[in-house]
Amino acid sequence: MSSAHETRAPAAPSVGLAPRLLEAAGGGAVDVARDIRDILRMFARTLRLTFRGRLERRMVLEQMHQIGNRSVFFITVTMGFIGMILVFQSALQALKIVPDLTLLGATFAEILFRDLAASIGAMMLATRVGAGIAAEIGSMVVTEQVDALRMCAADPVEYLVVPRFVASVVMTFCLLIWAAFVAFVAGMITANVIFDVNYHTFANFMLVDAGDIIVGLTKCLAYGAAIPVVSAQRGLSTFGGSEGVGWATTSAVVSSSLAVIVLQFFISALGYLIFPG
């Protein structure tokens, strides 16, 4: 590996711009493909161990508290503001075409339940929960506690990742439903105070159908599963001391946010094709 690098290094100045650009792009693509493969492999292993292995009930409860209860305040504040912003912005947009806001609440409820509550809430959880998981597992890796686990014949995926996975799937699901509720109430209050929309007119779920709810809940489940797996994979591949933990944390936040956005894209597109309207 190192010899290949040495032979390439002196040749670099003579190589033209196009091959070098191609090399950089190819290297990036290979890195991304390797990351995706590692994450999918980790996901498959976590899923198998969740159903086959034994579940440490105390660990799961502890992680549920860590991931769920301690994020409630954060989620409430951010989703409250998001609800206010969305209603304010869409009311401004709507007033440009029709001077009538009776359908504001119905449209808001549809888009909130179908997509925005789950996706924006999950972005928030990706930063909080993802950073926490990666920092914790990463510092266990650099202090060789994970190697110690392996020495005791305990599988780090089973012992560390599975409890976080189960806790996150359950708690993310609950938190995102709470997030939708908070955002809707904050939006309702904004519409009433600033645009004089009656609470009864706003709380209109006429446009929300089964398809919206199914798509929204699918997203909640998918994000809850993706965030811990991506962050744990980042945490377990930490190397190089406390600075490495910082890098792993950053990379976990970025990758889990990206995972949320990519999943949002695919689930939304599939949802539109299956339940148009």
Place this chain on the structure above:
Amino acid sequence: MSESASSEVPLLLRIPRQMGAAGIVIGEQVGGLAILLGQILARLFPPRVDRYELVRNLHKMGVRSLSIVVVTALFVGAIMVIQAAPLVTRFNAREIVGWGAGFATLREVGPLLIALMFSGRVGANNTAELGTMTVTSQIDALRALAIDPISYLVLPRVLSMVVMLFALTVIGDGVAIGGAMVAAEVLLDVDPRSFLNSLVVLLDEWDLMTGLIKSLVFGFMIALTSCHFGLSVKGGAPGVGRSVNAAVVAAASGIFILDYFSTYVLG
């Protein structure tokens, strides 16, 4: 220790106690942010900033975040069209989908999501870097050499983050519009030309400006929180981890709160 303390205090008193403790913690952080803001502003007029550090940070924070911003923006643009699709088909208003997606992306969602990604990548990394320097006493070493840590370390980072988030949002807006155009063509059969047409005719420069002004505000918020939490790390390497987490959470909450107020003021 905490268990023995909580068993002494009756339940009714424990809740106000916790609320008060949380209030003190929040007040402490907000006060720290305000002091850091004052110190930064004092060194900005006239500017005293280390030029080499500035260029290095501009490259590290801006150029190396480009790929992730482009990917995020591409998906965000496409998602906005997918979300608008049921509404658009219901009202049979295919020709204004460009306006709908463009309005939301340029004014709100583009700057917001790009800022969140930037906070995750650059802000968290900055906190980790400054935090490691703090716990290894490198900041004190700078002071001992009579080098002002604010103008040597903090000011270049703050300036780079504000400038680079602005520049990345400009690029991201363009890419997001491209992503939206492709999604509209594939999903709704909207011709790219009519997409662009509705965008140009129905949007004005103020819609674009609102988003860009927001990106300046967000950049400043991310810079301030990440530097503050980095400089106030206590308790060794685990403290750095805790601080990074707190910085990311504070930056995200700050972004949302400022977003609301800037939407209100600029709306």
